[in-house]
Amino acid sequence: MRKIAATTLAVLTPLTGAGASAATAAADHRPERSQVVVIGHRGSAGHRPEHTQGSYELAVAMGADWIEPDLVPTKDHVLVVRHENEISGTTDVSARPEFAGRKTTKVVDGRNVTGWFTEDFTLAELKTLRAAERLPAIRQRNTVYNGYYQVMTFQEVLDLAKKLSKKYDREVGVFPETKHPTYFRSIGLPLEEKLIETVRRNGLNRPRGPVVVQSFEPSSLKRVAGALRVPLWQALGTTGQPYDLKAAGDPTTYADMMKPEGLAKIADYAQWIGPDKSSAIPLNPDGSTGAPTSLVSDAHKAGLKIGVYTFRSENQYLPLQLRRGSVPTEHGDALAEYRAHLELGVDAFVTDYPDTAVLARGERTRPQGLAPADQLAPLNTDEPEEGRH
DSSP: OHHHHHHHHHHHSOOOTHHHHHHHHHHHTOOOGGGOEEEETTTTTTTSOTTSHHHHHHHHHTTOSEEOOEEEEOTTOOEEEOSSSBOTTTBSGGGOGGGGGGOEEEEETTEEEEEOBGGGSOHHHHTTSOBOOSOTTTOGGGGGGTTTOOOOBHHHHHHHHHHHHHHHTSOOEEOOEEOSHHHHHHTTOOSHHHHHHHHHHTTOOSTTSSBOEEESOHHHHHHHHTTOOSOEEEEEOSSSOOHHHHHTTOOOOHHHHTSHHHHHHHTTTOSEEEEBGGGTSOBOTTSOBOOOOSHHHHHHHTTOEEEEEEEOOBGGGSOGGGOOSSOTTSBOOHHHHHHHHHHHTOSEEEESOHHHHHHHHHTTTOOTTOOGGGGSOOOOOOOOSSOOO
């Protein structure tokens, strides 16, 4: 299988000049492939509405090692799990006449955002809402689950991970992200203290435990680093800079943070970096892939692990040469993209499709003749504990 994967990288990314050197350097620092972590991005977002019990359960059933909850606060300062604090696209709040007056416009990280915001609702009020598919035009099949699941709290995700760990006899990691931490601190609803309190209360404050905390804002991670012993993951955008640095007048950009000197600074407080996958294998203007960068190798040299985001199977999210057919929402050759990043030596995949990531990872260790499905955990057929609204 190693020969197949190496060929995939050669086809996907023509290695010449600096790109060849970067790929060679990355190979020198590759971890064992069995160590590559599969992270269910908001659960199994390609199969179920994101950040729902069903999404997390299915991700683990498909073999995900970690599940990712994005954390935002309620009005009564409880951490809940939503991609953004503006929830009109992920819940049925816009159809609830009793909450029509809560619609408003706010400035979040320097941008005007209009809608309904978690910080304007108590937990009890949010629990009356039901989740909805965020990308219905792309993932229309997921809309069948609209109205089925409640908004979850961070504590409920930890409880679910513990339950699933027992069910599948393996430790399920939880990978919380602090969303807009500078904004929430400015309005008196800081995230870090509540996260720290919850992790400690659950007995999870240990370096090799099942919690890894991520954020795009370095100051948020440094607050956590001062209070917890859990691993930290510095998420990195493709353009611009972290909002906390911008607000403080620090000109450091994400590009600066991905240079060797920037990585050395990250290694002072974090154990992981999490860039967009295009920072490892860039895209050309026509959408095809270019030569790999040295980022994976540079991260390993700095003593950092690297997990890349976000892997999706739809044509519109894949490099040009991996698309199949002309329909943007149909699936292309997603396995080839995973193989290429495996060859570079990444340590984790953040993916909407954990099943496909597990399949790609398993190619390296699967005995001859063993069908891919034989390595997947049995699907969870339990009914959700919460009823339909």
